[in-house]
Amino acid sequence: xxxxxxxxxxxTCVVLGGRGLIGRSLVLKLLKLGNWxxxxxxxxxxxxxxxxxxxxxxxxxxxxxGRSEYFHVDVRNKPQIIKxxxxxxxxxxxxxxxxxxxxxxxxCYLFIVEGAKNVIHACRDCKVKHLIYNSxxxxxxxxxxxxxxGNESLPYSGKFENMLTDLKAQAEALVLYANDIDGxxxxxxxxxxxxxxxxxxxxPLLVNIAKSGWAKEVGKTxxxxxxxxxxxxxxxx
Numbered sequence: 001x002x003x004x005x006x007x008x009x010x011x012t013c014v015v016l017g018g019r020g021l022i023g024r025s026l027v028l029k030l031l032k033l034g035n036w037x038x039x040x041x042x043x044x045x046x047x048x049x050x051x052x053x054x055x056x057x058x059x060x061x062x063x064x065x066g067r068s069e070y071f072h073v074d075v076r077n078k079p080q081i082i083k084x085x086x087x088x089x090x091x092x093x094x095x096x097x098x099x100x101x102x103x104x105x106x107x108c109y110l111f112i113v114e115g116a117k118n119v120i121h122a123c124r125d126c127k128v129k130h131l132i133y134n135s136x137x138x139x140x141x142x143x144x145x146x147x148x149x150g151n152e153s154l155p156y157s158g159k160f161e162n163m164l165t166d167l168k169a170q171a172e173a174l175v176l177y178a179n180d181i182d183g184x185x186x187x188x189x190x191x192x193x194x195x196x197x198x199x200x201x202x203x204p205l206l207v208n209i210a211k212s213g214w215a216k217e218v219g220k221t222x223x224x225x226x227x228x229x230x231x232x233x234x235x236x237x
Contacts, residue, residue: 014039014085016073016119017094019047022134022194026092031058031068038062041073041084075115081122090130093119095171108167116171124182131175131184137192139169 013030017023018040030036040047047070049060062068071084075095085091095112102108116133123131140154141147143161147154156173160166172188179186195202 010035010037010067011090012037012039012088013090013092014041014071014088015092015094016041016075016081016084017134018042019044020094021196022191023092023094025196026094027068028058031062037066038068039071039084039088040068041071041081043072043074045072046070075118076110078118078122081118082126085122085128086126088126088128090132091119091123091128092132092134093175094134095168102164105163108164112164112167113170113174116174120174120178120184120186123184124178128184131178131186133172133175133186133188135172135175135188135190136165136168137190138165139172139190 013036015023015027015030015038018027018038019042023040023042027038027040030038047063049057059068063070071080073080073084075081093116095115120131122128137147137150138161139156140150141161142157142159156169157165160169172190175186175188178184193202195206
């Protein structure tokens with residue numbers, strides 16, 4: 001009974017894209033804080049824990065005790081989003097590019113831009129208080145010069161490096177424009193070259209670049225950095 005009462009006092013949040021690189025770390029961080037019931041939502045039909053997650057892990061324990069549950073969500077399907085976020089106060093939208101083929105413009109548009117629209121409308125319908133969108137620093141970077149001491153006042157780039165960045169900028173603009181409308185507060189996190197536990201793309205790329213002799217600096221965006229950037233706003237409310 002004590003456990004049930006404790007669960008009733010926890011606030012509920014949803015991590016859309018909760019099985020991606022950033023999403024997984026965010027889920028674990030929220031569970032470690034101890035004051036959240038965390039719903040993990042992603043495009044895979046069912047949850048499959050990795051070997052490191054299956055036994056005596058925070059995530060497996062959370063699923064067994066009811067502090068966490070999994071939802072299959074295709075962001076092109078608004079009813080699926082509503083089912084996952086209904087009753088929650090915070091939605092973290094960790095848009096993952098693993099869900100679609102990067103050379104199909106229309107499919108990317110449906111997932112990134114139309115998906116963002118569906119998430120926003122679903123949050124309004126469900127009276128969600130906070131929506132945090134995982135964007136990218138590339139939306140303000142044109143590739144021609146470095147950014148020093150940049151902040152949120154930087155304008156969008158006049159020339160995006162690729163199609164995905166263009167679409168992410170559109171999605172971010174939709175999220176930011178939705179701020180403070182119908183009781184929904186929104187923000188976007190412009191993470192840059194995130195790496196850390198579970199990364200199978202960026203670190204190998206860095207190693208290859210380092211071997212080529214062209215690398216001058218790795219950067220400071222270790223995986224825990226976006227976690228601390230993402231968490232303070234909704235948790236302090």
